[in-house]
């Protein structure tokens with residue numbers, strides 16, 4: 001794929017997903033407190049925060065796995081409720097969890113079509129159309145700029161980065177409006193991460209799908225994300241555009257003390273360049 005400039009998001013890009021004032025507790029444990037978040041069409045949003053900050057709970061709510069105790073979810077401007085992951089998927093939200101849900105000893109192209117195999121009739125029999133799945137997989141991976149030499153190989157033979165890319169490609173094959181990635185770069189080395197970052201960058205260039213991804217490495221966030229939401233103790237304490245802030249500033253904000261007020265103060269001190277969420 002040709003390298004192109006990353007176009008800034010259109011100022012009038014609509015919000016494809018909006019959650020407002022969401023809270024969630026598990027018994028006595030409060031996982032999320034009054035969380036509001038927005039994602040525009042084509043935007044790549046990073047979700048960061050320490051262990052236990054509530055990142056997984058938030059993406060599980062967005063993908064229909066958990067229901068919030070309070071608050072609203074708007075999908076394309078319409079209030080909605082995701083009763084199950086299937087329900088969220090039906091409304092265009094695909095999630096790639098860390099286990100990737102690939103079958104190691106199956107071919108790459110079979111994995112690409114897992115659960116929606118292409119079939120053909122032959123002599124009255126209903127057979128898998130392997131040729132078609134192979135060709136479609138090849139074309140699709142190429143379109144996304146994913147370098148996989150042979151789609152006949154089993155997934156076991158792929159590197160971690162390639163596997164992540166195949167899982168992402170499979171999820172976007174159904175043209176979702178939102179792709180949620182749960183730590184897509186976890187446990188990947190620099191070279192391996194480059195595959196995945198390249199893919200996300202390609203998605204960002206095309207601006208057809210919005211991406212919400214949990215990331216830990218700030219450097220990678222600034223490479224491929226448009227905006228960052230920082231979660232601390234169940235609250236979004238910072239919402240900043242990556243073009244208007246820097247990695248150093250972000251680190252300063254995060255280290256400046258994890259109390260919400262401390263972060264607000266640090267963000268204001270950064271010449272108002274980081275915007276804070278409204279509560």
Ligand SMILES: Nc1ncnc2c1ncn2[C@@H]1O[C@H](COP(=O)(O)OP(=O)(O)OP(=O)(O)O)[C@@H](O)[C@H]1O
Nearest residue numbers: 026029030031049050051052053054055056057058
């Ligand atoms: N199913 C559950 N039952 C009880 N408590 C839970 C459940 N899921 C999450 N929690 C609690 O909610 C809080 C937020 O957890 P969550 O997993 O969302 O954080 P996280 O930011 O994803 O952390 P990590 O980076 O460690 O995955 C934690 O205190 C956690 O123990």
